[in-house]
Amino acid sequence: MPPAIETADLRKEYGDLRALDGLELTVEEGEFFGLLGPNGAGKTTFINVLVGLVRKTGGEARVFGNDVEADYRRVRDAIGLAPQEFNVDRFFPIREVLIHKAGYHGIPTDEAAERADEALKRVGIYDKREERFDWLSGGMKRRLLLARALVTDPDLLILDEPTAGVDVQLRRDLWELVTELNEEGTTVLLTTHYIEEAERLCDRVAIVNEGRKIAVATPEELKRRGTDTVSVALEPTPATAPALGPYAHGSALSGGRLDVRVDDGSRIAPQLLRDLEADGYEITDLEISRTSLEEVFVELTGRDDRTVTRSTAEERSNEESTAERGQPEGVV
Amino acid sequence: MWTVGSRALFRRELLRFLRRPKNTFMPPAITNVLYFAVFGVILGGRIDEIAGFEYILFILPGLIVLGTISNAFENASFSIFHGRWNEYIHETLTSPLSYAEMIAAYVGASAVRGLIVGLIIAAVGRLFVPISVANAAFLVATMVVIAALFAGLGIVGGLLARDFDDLTVMNQFVLRPLVFFGAVFYSLTILPTTWQYVSLLNPMVYMVDGVRYGLLGYSDFLELAPAAYAEIVPLASLAVLATLTALVVALDVYLFKIGFGLSD
Known part of the structure; x- marks a missing residue:
């Protein structure tokens, strides 16, 4: 089987800014893979190249062996994305939002409705199914993003900062759920600021900085490098x-x-x-x-970035995470 | 092209405006009641027949065109721009729909909204004056083509817009003036020859004339064109409009493919 994700010399430039600078990464099928890096490291740009929201400037990117541009339909069908931003259709109750999303993936309406119910139950917001997105609490919005990613039954689940600004209970629920999904065979790509999250969940972690891969290893191996x-x-x-x-x-x-x-x-x-x-x-x-992964990160990236922290999620204010989400794509 | 995926997007687009009749269908209904009351009844009573038709009946095709194209344009441009603004268009863009499927759904649904508004205006007109359709097949074909054309243009508008004001500018300052000088309220035959030629540069003239021909059986072009060509003029107009529609839809697909206004 081809790797779930394989990139070679992947580049994305915005004028003089190199958001991705020859990124080489391979994520094997079935892996729980973490992408760790400070703001501006290129994590979200990398994800957006895979799903077609960012056009690469050069290099190659494949998902399950399919080129992200030439075979974009196969690639997008395989991916379920829970993005950092709340990019949800505001016009419809959330159950319908999920039915529509499943429909775009070619799932007939009846089956899409069943899947929507299942996904909402799985993330624990089924009782809110007739609410619109804007009326959900912050934590429920995060859950909905995950449900939307799951409704198409993806082979590759991409979670971009899924626990940014959420409380401890929700964070643990999400960890449990994605671990379960990974055990069921779904490949998971997780980007995070929280080193604890990467250590706890990921089989392997890539540390990226300024659009480049600094290191890829298991969290334990990385720690041994310090x-x-x-x-x-x-x-x-x-x-x-x-x-x-x-x-x-x-x-x-x-x-x-x-x-x-x-x-x-x-x-x-x-x-x-x-x-x-x-x-x-x-x-x-x-x-x-023992060296912490955080210390290894600081050593490898040469920066003591306050956005990469071992501290718990609840210590980050909602304003902070909102400000991060508000960043223009070009600098992420 | 018309797959489960594109049908799902088409359905979503339809439901968006069907569930908000107060925002989507009430305004054109009320506006056109006012148009018919003022231009048709109050002023129209003092205006002689034009080309053998009561004034209120003469302006009906133009009002139908105005309502149809502005609603088709508005729906498509708003849907695309609002989706971009709130980024939920990513739900579509990250799906396995082909770009042609996406455009088929967006254009199809916006054209349907335009056609529904056209029917509403015809129904309002019917309250004021009896209507009998002269050339149903030609009328339907022309209406479908112009609704699709402006739905397609609306997508371009939605991709070009940088804020909501841009959408208003396109509709109020480009579309409406062109329609008002597109022989909605007058016949080209009453204009001096020079202005008749100038009017031919306005694409709306062909649309209004086509719908008038389909609905009333009267066309300014039939009156103005040399007799030898008169019979083919309406069909030629329709063929040009259909070609233009195909080109605009192809442009929509291309813009989606290159991610214009959609991806970085």
Whole structure:
């Protein structure tokens, strides 16, 4: 089977701005794949190239082996997209919106109605089926976007910041639902600002920045790429940091403890302890701090971007997320 | 072309205006009652017959054309622009519908709205004056063609518009003046020769004349054209309008294909 998504040298330019700068990505069928990057990294542009809302400037993009431009109908039929923006038909009750969407995908009206009911039940807003979009709460709107993506029974589900600005309960519900869908065989592409989300859900994560791929690996592998810190309390307390072997990328004395940066804390710790004991110190306490994905992200992208955070969703105000959604496509 | 997908979009487009008769059908009905009352009854009573027809009957085809094309245009341009404005046109654009299927649905539904308004205006006219259709097949063909033509132009308008004011400008400052100088309220035969020729540059003249020919059996062109060509003039007008409609619809499909006003 061809990969769910395969891009080569994918480029999108807006004048001098390179939103996608030779992006190469492969997402295998059945994967739960995360796309992590700060605002302006090119995540939404990438998604929009796949679904036809952005025309690529160069390179190739295929979905299940189909070219996104030459075979656009097959590509779009395979994709269910829950976008960042609330781009829902305001004229009709939400059940009808879903029936129409299923209809555009060639599903006859009766079956489309059944699917609409099923999708609304699955995301938990069936009792709101006769409401119009504008009357739904923020959380329900997010659920509806997911229902709309599901109503066509897609092989590839794309979720663009699905939990931006939603409360904890909804975030967990959405996580549970998309995990379930992935287990049922749906390939999932998730873009997120929340590193915790990527760590928790994704089989593999790509870190993108300025339209380029910085790294692709499992969250665990990525974390291994960062440095760990081994912190030891010594007796007697040294006046200066003792000399250590080449495994130490740096060391510092802080509050009576010696902090040593190493590649793999648990592997290096015994060696470090032996060396310190050989120097005549007694080890009274030991702590190993693993690198967080967030720290790896900062190291790889060279920026401590406040939009990429481990903090929980509820800490982000609705205004913030609204402002993000309001950004022109050209700079996303 | 007329697949489950395009039928779904066609249905959605129809329901959008059918469920809002107060916004879509009441205004042209009321406006035309006023037109008929003022121009037909109050003023028309003081105007002699034109080309052998009561004035109220003479202006009926033009009012039908005005209502049909402005509603077909307005519906298509609004639907496309509103969808762009609120981005819900993405629901269509990210679907597997072909661009031709999308245009068939948008143009078809907007043309239907124009034709319904045309029927409403004819019905209002019937309240004021008896009507008998002279050439039904020709009338239907002309009405369908011009409704589709302006639905197609409405799509171009909806793609070009940058805000809602642009839509108003197109309808009020382009369409209406052309229709009013399109021999709705007068016969070309009463104009000086120079103005008759100038009028021939106005595409609306052909539409109004075609509908008048279909409805009343009278055409200014039949009067003005050399006798040898007179019989083919209405059909030639219809053929040109049909060709123009096909070109505009092809342009719509092309604009969707290149994502004009729709994608970055």
